[in-house]
Amino acid sequence: MDPIYEGKAKKLYTTDDPEVLRMEYKDDATAFNAQKKAQFENKGKLNKAITLLMYQMLEEKGVPTHLVADLDEVNLLVKKVEILQVEVIVRNLAAGSFSKRMGVEVGAEFEIPIVEFSYKSDALGDPLINDDYAREMKLATPEECAFLKKQALVINEVMINFFLECGMKLVDFKIEFGKGSDGKIVLADEVSPDTCRLWDATTGEKMDKDRFREDLGGVMAGYEEVLARVSKALG
Numbered sequence: 001m002d003p004i005y006e007g008k009a010k011k012l013y014t015t016d017d018p019e020v021l022r023m024e025y026k027d028d029a030t031a032f033n034a035q036k037k038a039q040f041e042n043k044g045k046l047n048k049a050i051t052l053l054m055y056q057m058l059e060e061k062g063v064p065t066h067l068v069a070d071l072d073e074v075n076l077l078v079k080k081v082e083i084l085q086v087e088v089i090v091r092n093l094a095a096g097s098f099s100k101r102m103g104v105e106v107g108a109e110f111e112i113p114i115v116e117f118s119y120k121s122d123a124l125g126d127p128l129i130n131d132d133y134a135r136e137m138k139l140a141t142p143e144e145c146a147f148l149k150k151q152a153l154v155i156n157e158v159m160i161n162f163f164l165e166c167g168m169k170l171v172d173f174k175i176e177f178g179k180g181s182d183g184k185i186v187l188a189d190e191v192s193p194d195t196c197r198l199w200d201a202t203t204g205e206k207m208d209k210d211r212f213r214e215d216l217g218g219v220m221a222g223y224e225e226v227l228a229r230v231s232k233a234l235g
């Protein structure tokens with residue numbers, strides 16, 4: 001069966017239920033808008049397992065997601081939603097494109113988290129946008145933008161505390177939201193070391209996709225350690 005959508009790290013397939021899709025997590029890794037590419041054995045499996053546990057943890061804290069059920073090693077069943085073309089990034093510490101753009105040392109702490117929007121467009125390299133761009137480009141209404149920001153900050157609070165319990169600092173992350181047929185906006189896509197910067201709380205060691213972006217080696221060892229800690233905290 002052909003996927004109805006294929007992204008850089010996941011594929012989506014229809015199921016017998018028109019309201020439910022199968023989301024397959026791939027072993028492909030890309031960085032810098034796919035200028036850098038690789039495959040890591042087990043990445044799909046690890047990211048599926050981590051996303052499942054994070055979604056379950058967030059749901060318990062009152063954050064709705066598109067999760068329907070766990071299916072198998074690399075597949076989740078998810079509610080069919082229309083993904084908003086606005087990516088929401090939350091930053092607790094300076095890193096990545098923020099440090100580069102602003103000339104701020106990596107690791108500098110923000111007094112209050114920064115929320116950023118970017119336009120989900122591979123062709124344009126996910127450019128930074130604001131509420132006004134989102135409104136005029138019909139990506140999201142002002143009310144939806146306000147909701148995305150509020151919800152992203154709630155998710156940030158829950159995840160900061162949860163990852164701290166796991167001995168990790170949540171530096172920043174990117175999330176996506178989807179709109180269901182009922183008009184409700186829920187967390188969608190994935191929550192994994194591909195989309196979150198996570199540092200060991202004691203040593204500061206990087207445990208996320210920066211290991212790939214920066215050629216640090218031990219990429220899957222980092223993801224495995226994240227999964228082990230998340231599983232233990234929820235176990």
Ligand code: TMP
Pocket residue numbers: 089095096097098126172173174194195196197
């Ligand atoms: P950035 O510092 O490169 O803008 O990344 C911010 C956060 O968003 C970081 O945790 C990695 C994540 N991210 C994605 O999930 N997908 C992307 O395409 C990019 C650029 C970043």
Ligand code: ASP
Pocket residue numbers: 008029030031032033034035194209213
């Ligand atoms: N996921 C993005 C890409 O493929 C960028 C990144 O995560 O660094 O290029």
